Amino acid sequence: MEVLSSVNIPKRNEETHKGDYGKILLIGGNVNLGGAIMLAARACVFSGSGLITVATHPTNHAALHSRCPEAMVIDINDTKMLTKMIEHTDCILIGPGLGCDFKGNNAITFLLQNIQPHQTLIVDGDAITIFSKLKPDIPSCNVIFTPHPKEWERLSNIPVDEQTYERNREAVDQLGSTVILKKHGTEIYFKNSDYKLPIGTPAMATGGMGDTLAGMITSFIGQFDNFEEAVTSATYTHSYIGEELSSSMYVVPPSRLINEIPYVMKSLES
Amino acid sequence: MEVLSSVNIPKRNEETHKGDYGKILLIGGNVNLGGAIMLAARACVFSGSGLITVATHPTNHAALHSRCPEAMVIDINDTKMLTKMIEHTDCILIGPGLGCDFKGNNAITFLLQNIQPHQTLIVDGDAITIFSKLKPDIPSCNVIFTPHPKEWERLSNIPVDEQTYERNREAVDQLGSTVILKKHGTEIYFKNSDYKLPIGTPAMATGGMGDTLAGMITSFIGQFDNFEEAVTSATYTHSYIGEELSSSMYVVPPSRLINEIPYVMKSLES
């Protein structure tokens, strides 16, 4: 694996508008786990997405707007509205706080029926667990899975302590999707290349950190033309901020990491 | 067009009270797009408006108060209350997060029936789209439209790539209102003069930035005697803050731009 020792974030062109920076749809947040999708949404805003819609349970709408007025919201159960939003979107994230019950299943099934080949799908958290159980056909669009080792075990059938590079690489090839394996020394597997992060810190081992990364990846893909660079840049930037903050913080609350995104992206701008 | 290279913000007189700084009514925010009107409201507060009322869908009230306790709220569907508020207001903004469906139409129709000649009306976002479709008589009061190029196309029938100064100027003259055309190098068209902004940055190309500008314009008009100076000052200040922040931020989240308004207004005070 190549060690990912730096990234470059593309400079924005002067003559652009918000429509040039991605139409994003985030699907997740049930009655109990709403905070996850709020973190993902705010990570998108602070990463630079132009237009963000969040499909979540109505009990989450007030808190979402309170934390993140830049995003739009729809009811995750309003299939008519959801169909319309899926149609007009570039990048779709499903999973943060989705829940693993039948409602989560339904949301994924519904999405897979409506997603189009030119779109990108990011599958995170509970959605990975559901994918592992339902084993649906992977859609023909660009698909990224962002599992931690236990979720990767479910998806690949490789037990956590047998997750070597060779076995992971083989499983990814079989899956045919991009995989970001989140752990100490996060690994990114593309079709023809793979990278390992030399940065990261146990101060980031906290609830909501994965939802934040998922939001950043979705946002970067929506903004940047080069898919692989978008994925590596987002993952690197996330760990980079965490490591920077951990020099003065024992633990890095995800909401604080998000605050730093625009500053660190600027410092990584080429 | 004159290049708008600086503005002066009037110093407040000592012997004044909140009633001297504008009675503002903001109309917008449906079930899905509530964040837009929250951004506009907080931009008003941080720009110095004395009294701000927000007419929005009740699902937005908790989040609005959570972010912006300085504003009052009413139910956008409570026509009795809305009538009363319109009557007691100096400046009315309609549009942020209003939605383009029949409810949005109704809100505009209702407002146009009740607005009075001495008031100022700012038409933003979805309200511009509705105006373009309904083609109502422009009310006899001071009216400002704040379109981005696509919205201006709808309103003026000039395709985006044919929006030259000459054609815009002609269309504005025909419309008889003030037009702020938001883009790289924002243009401001008054009846007898027009200005071009030499500042601005693609870091401001993000959802909610227009709602924030609309709130600032409304607030400045409510505070300052000179209408044209109020409009140019607000527009300039908005871009100026964005440009300043973009030296350290890759993208400028609207909620962060708002935080800076009082400081930058002070620095521009004459």
Next chain:
Amino acid sequence: MEVLSSVNIPKRNEETHKGDYGKILLIGGNVNLGGAIMLAARACVFSGSGLITVATHPTNHAALHSRCPEAMVIDINDTKMLTKMIEHTDCILIGPGLGCDFKGNNAITFLLQNIQPHQTLIVDGDAITIFSKLKPDIPSCNVIFTPHPKEWERLSNIPVDEQTYERNREAVDQLGSTVILKKHGTEIYFKNSDYKLPIGTPAMATGGMGDTLAGMITSFIGQFDNFEEAVTSATYTHSYIGEELSSSMYVVPPSRLINEIPYVMKSLES
């Protein structure tokens, strides 16, 4: 009138607990004006009150907790609970965002039936207007009114432009309560003395600033033994913070003024 050129805030004794710093009840906030009581509540917390309960309309509870988790909430319409809270309270503020309709009337009437001689009552905002109309007997406890000039006109029948020291002093004597007349050069009238503030700034002329002051006064009275010093200290500290912030801010949003209270109180500690 004596010019109030400085104040001293008493140092806290080591062997004390939250019960020593006042049991406060704040009554206000209807469906439209909830933000006012939220500002008052947070001003209490940041001024050092030990125990704060807010009686407000249930639609305000989520936003109140979101901004100010340190306060407790009750439903303003739950008279059983309200009776119990009034009984166990030292200081009661009524008015911010109360509304001037029959519900506001009822809240005041109910409070006046239950208030006890050893308590202190602060009457602010809409509650002053209702007092002016209902003309109830002033309760035998310590009572403070915090009108701006128009509210003082309603309460005293002195037109705004005839509010001279002599006429104000006479009206206060007749009223038998403490009056804080909020304006450029705020005036404080006690039974046997009166003060004029040499500080203050038009940057404070903004919605919610009076609610913030009302919260501070209530909190200071709950904490400090000397009633007159508590009132003058709170009023002075409020204007002092506003003036300090106005050196860098064109307008001082009340929520920002509140953030500074603990720091400025420390600097004024004797």
Next chain:
Amino acid sequence: MEVLSSVNIPKRNEETHKGDYGKILLIGGNVNLGGAIMLAARACVFSGSGLITVATHPTNHAALHSRCPEAMVIDINDTKMLTKMIEHTDCILIGPGLGCDFKGNNAITFLLQNIQPHQTLIVDGDAITIFSKLKPDIPSCNVIFTPHPKEWERLSNIPVDEQTYERNREAVDQLGSTVILKKHGTEIYFKNSDYKLPIGTPAMATGGMGDTLAGMITSFIGQFDNFEEAVTSATYTHSYIGEELSSSMYVVPPSRLINEIPYVMKSLES
């Protein structure tokens, strides 16, 4: 009693994930007192807990997520969900904002029927008062009570002014649990040792400060192997931050103390 003059917070191991830093359940927050459990939850997040679930009244869910998206929420009245959560938890805090009525009683009774010997239970605030009345059998797991002197009087039957070291020590031995007696010079009683804090400040005498401490203790126990060190570290860190902030703040709002936790934990890291 030993004077607790310093603590060391263990460095995190590189190869760890959020599951290594404690599964926490917080139970509290009725319709009136929801802010207390929100403060405890945010204190947990900022102290480094990996997974936090809050069981509270549904009216508190929106504000909780608004302040603390890192936590999960469940309805405190959903016994099926609650049973499941208790089963999968390491550390349980009950009490902040629970209320002393029959619902609070029920929550405690239910918890005591379901708690397991390997878990740790922290009993705070209203839960202490209910324990004092119900006098249930103390469960066989590790139990900590965090009373202030009045609550300790209720639990131990020692009047506040007779709470000497000898009598407290005897009562703790009889109780068979750990007791943290919160006061000027907080005392910590373990089975075979006891400590007195030389730090603390009356600037911390404010509502919500105890809820914050309870959250920190719960979080530290969930993270650190050594039980006694976890308890002393949390208590010391809480007072240490309060004392630091009090050099510039007259009163320390609990929400501000929480912001500092990660920084101070880093500075105390060994």
